[in-house]
Amino acid sequence: MNGLLEELRAGLPAEALITDPDVTASYAHDMASFCDAGTPAVVVLPRTVEQVQHVMRTATALRVPVVPQGARTGLSGAANASDGCIVLSLVKMDRILEISPVDRIAVVEPGVVNAVLSRAVDEHGLSYPPDPSSWEMCTIGGNIGTASGGLCCVKYGVTAEYVLGLEVVLADGRLLSTGRRTAKGVAGYDLTRLFVGSEGSLGIVVKAVLALKPRPPQQLVLAAEFPSAATACDAICRIMERGHTPSLLELMDRTTIQAVNKMARMGLPDTTEALLLAAFDTPDPSADLAAVAALCTAAGATDVVPAEDAAESEMLLRARRMSLTALETVKSATMIDDVCVPRSKLGAMLEGTAAVAERYGLTIGVCAHAGDGNTHPVVCFDHTDADESRRARESFDEIMALGLELGGTITGEHGVGVLKKEWLARELGEVSVELHRGIKQAFDPLGLLNPGKVF
Numbered sequence: 001m002n003g004l005l006e007e008l009r010a011g012l013p014a015e016a017l018i019t020d021p022d023v024t025a026s027y028a029h030d031m032a033s034f035c036d037a038g039t040p041a042v043v044v045l046p047r048t049v050e051q052v053q054h055v056m057r058t059a060t061a062l063r064v065p066v067v068p069q070g071a072r073t074g075l076s077g078a079a080n081a082s083d084g085c086i087v088l089s090l091v092k093m094d095r096i097l098e099i100s101p102v103d104r105i106a107v108v109e110p111g112v113v114n115a116v117l118s119r120a121v122d123e124h125g126l127s128y129p130p131d132p133s134s135w136e137m138c139t140i141g142g143n144i145g146t147a148s149g150g151l152c153c154v155k156y157g158v159t160a161e162y163v164l165g166l167e168v169v170l171a172d173g174r175l176l177s178t179g180r181r182t183a184k185g186v187a188g189y190d191l192t193r194l195f196v197g198s199e200g201s202l203g204i205v206v207k208a209v210l211a212l213k214p215r216p217p218q219q220l221v222l223a224a225e226f227p228s229a230a231t232a233c234d235a236i237c238r239i240m241e242r243g244h245t246p247s248l249l250e251l252m253d254r255t256t257i258q259a260v261n262k263m264a265r266m267g268l269p270d271t272t273e274a275l276l277l278a279a280f281d282t283p284d285p286s287a288d289l290a291a292v293a294a295l296c297t298a299a300g301a302t303d304v305v306p307a308e309d310a311a312e313s314e315m316l317l318r319a320r321r322m323s324l325t326a327l328e329t330v331k332s333a334t335m336i337d338d339v340c341v342p343r344s345k346l347g348a349m350l351e352g353t354a355a356v357a358e359r360y361g362l363t364i365g366v367c368a369h370a371g372d373g374n375t376h377p378v379v380c381f382d383h384t385d386a387d388e389s390r391r392a393r394e395s396f397d398e399i400m401a402l403g404l405e406l407g408g409t410i411t412g413e414h415g416v417g418v419l420k421k422e423w424l425a426r427e428l429g430e431v432s433v434e435l436h437r438g439i440k441q442a443f444d445p446l447g448l449l450n451p452g453k454v455f
Helices: 002-009 021-027 049-062 114-122 140-146 191-195 229-241 254-264 285-299 310-321 323-327 343-360 386-405 421-428 430-443
Strands: 042-044 066-069 086-089 096-100 105-108 163-169 175-179 204-211 220-226 248-253 274-280 303-306 333-336 363-369 374-381
Touching (some): 021 086, 066 140, 096 114, 105 114, 114 140, 140 204, 175 191, 229 248, 229 274, 254 323, 254 363, 274 285, 285 303, 323 333, 323 374, 333 386, 343 363, 386 421, 421 430
Antiparallel strands (some): 096 105, 163 175, 163 204, 220 274, 220 303, 248 274, 248 363, 363 374
């Protein structure tokens, strides 16, 4: 330990090192349940690329594992510390280095908060679309590490589609540049995309070139109430089948609606079984909403209410963004799943999840990025009750198995981390796992980067 600190201090300012065990303990884990976390030897908060390189050279020389972290808003345990590791927190590397309206790119450090970037580019008439529900807290580096999505990805896509280039510090301290600043580029293997979603297991992202879009018109939102999840999912299929391109298509079940109402007194219709939110940011959103309203009514909606203005639209979106936080108040702990299925199987996924909840005697609320089939079943349980905790874990596994059975994936945007590590091999298959491990070996031969995660 003393040797490690001595080597780190040789290339870092004193304020970049945290050794107080009471403080380092607060960096030990992200927001996931049922994920073990170790005790870090030290937390390092670098401000420069050179400082990150020094950390990795030191770690390689002394064979010390390194766990990269952003804001620790993740839900898979990917940022959890291992015993004796260096926690490398990138939150102090938070500069927006460039915004180019001509090239439509932003160049940022990994610690930039998503919402801060969004507001900065908005001043230039531009937009950075990926908007995870934790966008006011989560960092771009963390978004890249988990390939995160958000509410608008049904129209605009996920983080991976906006990362043009990266600067990455490798395990041995070398600096790698990938990708480009240009709109096109196909030279060599796509190493940029390889790092997106790698959860810090291949290298440390220290700079990102991000694609931007022109700022869209103000969106308007429609809320449709349904007597069942099945009828709501039927409406979703009709909307997509008819070729509509909503900027947002979100679903909240009754459990979620009631939790939001209880926490924030928002006056949502908590007697309905499912609430669908659809939004359009087209030049004439009211016409698009009218067409979608007709489809919802035909599918069995009991009430359809289009927002009259931006303020009312924002109120509805705030309710959706609060869903996960509100469900956390139902019991003392939650397990937040992230199963993505084909849109055509969304109804079966929700019905199957409800059956799991009944079978295990648990409260499971579901909110979903319905436009792309990404469901978030939230298992609510009492963590002090051993039997209920066991049932929660077993129900979580059943939900993931259901997702695979329906042709889906165990994670659409939260990542694998520790929580879903044992399920990854089931989804990928033996040949794919072998190739993945070969890639890990090529980038991190000593296995120092985020050990115990993903594989």
